[in-house]
Structure formats: C-alpha cells, structure tokens
Amino acid sequence: MKETNEPALQRGADADLLFDVDPASVQTEYEVLQLMRRLVARYGYAHFLIARLPMGEEQRFSERLVLSNWPADLVRQYDAEQVFPASALVERLRRTKLPVIGGPELLQEAGRGMERGVTRQLQRYPEMARHFALLLHATSGEPFLAVLSGSREEPIGGERAMIYLALVQLFECLERTFDAGQPARERLSSREIECLRWAAAGKSGDEIAIILGISAYTVASYFKSATRKLDAVNRVQAIARALRLKLI
Incomplete structure (x- = not known):
C-alpha cells in the first residue's frame, strides 16, 4: 500500500520521537x-x-x-x-x-x-x-x-x-x-457479530452459511458491512478488531 497523503504525519528528516507529529x-x-x-x-x-x-x-x-x-x-x-x-x-x-x-x-x-x-x-x-x-x-x-x-x-x-x-x-x-472503536458494538448487527465469531473460530464462508442457515452470498454481505463498520481493510483485520474490542 502506498504510504502517502497521511494527514497526521508531518514529515521531517531530522525529527525525533514521533517525527514532529502532535x-x-x-x-x-x-x-x-x-x-x-x-x-x-x-x-x-x-x-x-x-x-x-x-x-x-x-x-x-x-x-x-x-x-x-x-x-x-x-x-x-x-x-x-x-x-x-x-x-x-x-x-x-x-x-x-x-x-x-x-x-x-x-x-x-x-x-x-x-x-x-x-x-x-x-x-x-x-x-x-x-x-x-x-x-x-x-x-x-x-x-x-x-x-x-x-x-x-x-x-x-x-x-x-x-x-x-x-x-x-x-x-x-x-x-x-x-x-474510538467502542461504538462499533452498537453499530454491528447480531448477524454480523455471529459471522465474525464463526470466522474467528476458523470456519469458511460456506460453512458459516450452513451453520446459520443462510446463503453464502448473505454471509459475504455481512462480512462486507462489518468490515466497513469496523473501519478495517479486509475480513482478517475486521476479525482482529472485533476480538480486540471484545465484540466476539
């Protein structure tokens, strides 16, 4: 990923500690x-x-x-x-x-x-x-x-x-x-939390669909919305953040 356009990072070649960042x-x-x-x-x-x-x-x-x-x-x-x-x-x-x-x-x-x-x-x-x-x-x-x-x-x-x-x-x-991530508990639906919980346990999207009695397409949509709500870049990061926030 290209590391540019970082608003909080004020570049400075001779900066110490957090490199002149407040x-x-x-x-x-x-x-x-x-x-x-x-x-x-x-x-x-x-x-x-x-x-x-x-x-x-x-x-x-x-x-x-x-x-x-x-x-x-x-x-x-x-x-x-x-x-x-x-x-x-x-x-x-x-x-x-x-x-x-x-x-x-x-x-x-x-x-x-x-x-x-x-x-x-x-x-x-x-x-x-x-x-x-x-x-x-x-x-x-x-x-x-x-x-x-x-x-x-x-x-x-x-x-x-x-x-x-x-x-x-x-x-x-x-x-x-x-x-900043604490409000995610209120934003995530119960289905999104279930999908993340089963994924954290090692289940695939198809397996989660069978467990929850829904389609694999619906499972994928729950992952997509949960990833967005948790401000994550992919499913793995969404699971990690949900674990850290004790949502699952």
Whole structure:
C-alpha cells in the first residue's frame, strides 16, 4: 500500500520521537501503523509488534497481536507451538518495567533449548536477530508488550531512552484508537457479530452459511458491512478488531 497523503504525519528528516507529529492529531490505527514504520526505519530495525500480554488460558499468539509486520509463517509457527505465553520474553517482561534486550533466545520457550520449529523459522529472518522489548499498560491497566526486532547493535544511553519514549507515545496514540472503536458494538448487527465469531473460530464462508442457515452470498454481505463498520481493510483485520474490542 502506498504510504502517502497521511494527514497526521508531518514529515521531517531530522525529527525525533514521533517525527514532529502532535500525538493528539493521530486518530486512526492506520496512522499509528505509519508512525511505527517510520520509527523502526529511523532507528534501524526491521520488524515490530504490539500485542496483549498472554493472560490465563489465552494461548494463540495471532489473537493477541494488535499491530505487527511479523512474517505470517512465523506467526503461524508461534500459534502451532504455543510458544508465546511461555517465552523468555514474556517471562522477563512480567518482572520488570525496564526495556528487555536480547537475541533469539527471547523468542524461545523459557528454560528450553533452541531445537523447536520456531528456531528454524527465525533462522530464515536474520533481520530479527536482536530485540528491544517494553511492557506497556493501557489506562484500564491491561498489559501489552511492544517489540522492535532487527540486526542492529543494542541501543545505549540517550538512544535507548528515545526509543523507549517513542514507544510509550505511540502506544498512547494506539490506545486512543481503541476508544474510538467502542461504538462499533452498537453499530454491528447480531448477524454480523455471529459471522465474525464463526470466522474467528476458523470456519469458511460456506460453512458459516450452513451453520446459520443462510446463503453464502448473505454471509459475504455481512462480512462486507462489518468490515466497513469496523473501519478495517479486509475480513482478517475486521476479525482482529472485533476480538480486540471484545465484540466476539
């Protein structure tokens, strides 16, 4: 997607933090995504994610993701092996408010060797050799983690502080988009919510049609209207937003 015409993004080659952007002017998840892309480019990283910290029995990594450009096959491997909740990264973030910095071992299950399939997947992405991670809390108290991954050396001193502050500010912008999405609960119809719920459970459009006793064409129309109401670009993003807003 072409990254132009971004009203909230005031370009500036020498800008720090949010690159001369007034955080109050950032209103959409798309704008936050563009800011995150500029942040990783500014500091020499390649990948990023913001995710809800695993709680209780919630295991699926993909359902915890809020903002990410991780490779899809790596996300699938994390889901298949249920590594995320037991990872060294999550374990360490639970015990500190300071940035956690390290190598591939952070993304492995704590206390285990490096023999799992996730390791083989990570070896395909040398640009994910080092990680800078931070624990963040929403105003409601819900814990999130932010991770920047790249092949660059560990940031130190003032640069580390700048990255920390930029992530805190970006998360504040992102949290505002959560609040902006709350009216979606009232706007979505019960049928739209049902379709999203079954899709999140892995059912295809044809299967949902059989379950609900309606045509596949009608199911597709419900997805289309739900995607529009949730301000999503496709069905997958609509499901992710509905999960985040606890609509399904």
